[in-house]
Amino acid sequence: xxxxxxxxxxxxxxxxxxxxxxxxxxxxxxxxxxxxxxxxxxxxxxxxxxxxxxxxxxxxxxxxxxxxxxxxxxxxxxxxxxxxxxxxxxxxxxxxxxxx
Numbered sequence: 001x002x003x004x005x006x007x008x009x010x011x012x013x014x015x016x017x018x019x020x021x022x023x024x025x026x027x028x029x030x031x032x033x034x035x036x037x038x039x040x041x042x043x044x045x046x047x048x049x050x051x052x053x054x055x056x057x058x059x060x061x062x063x064x065x066x067x068x069x070x071x072x073x074x075x076x077x078x079x080x081x082x083x084x085x086x087x088x089x090x091x092x093x094x095x096x097x098x099x100x
Contacts (some may be wrong), residue, residue, distance in 0.1 A: 034068025035089040040077050042094030043070040050075050054086035065089060 030051040038045055045068030053076060056065045065086040069075055078085050081098065088095035 014085045015063070026058050031066035035068050035092045036095065037092050038070035038074055039067065039071050039085040039088035039093070039095045040074040050079050054078070054082040056083060056086040056090075
C-alpha cells in the first residue's frame with residue numbers, strides 16, 4: 001500500500017509541472033493581442049486564455065486582429081459578433097451594447 005501511494009505521489013510531481021510547461025509553451029505560440037481590456041466583459045485580458053484572430057473589415061480592407069479575452073466563455077462569445085468585438089479591441093475597450 002505504501003509503495004502505491006509513493007508511486008502516485010511521484011507521478012503527480014511529474015505530471016503537474018509538465019502540464020504547466022505545456023500551457024506556457026502554448027501561450028508563447030499565440031499571437032500578441034492588440035488589447036489589454038476584454039472587448040466583451042471589460043475585464044483585463046488573461047494571458048492563459050486563447051487569443052482569437054478576427055479578420056476585421058475596415059476601410060474596404062480585411063485586417064487580421066488578434067483579440068485578447070478575459071475568459072474561455074468570451075472565446076465562445078466573440079463568435080456572435082466578431083467584427084464589433086475586434087473593433088472594440090483595437091480601441092482597447094469594452095464593446096458598446098448592440099442597438100436593438
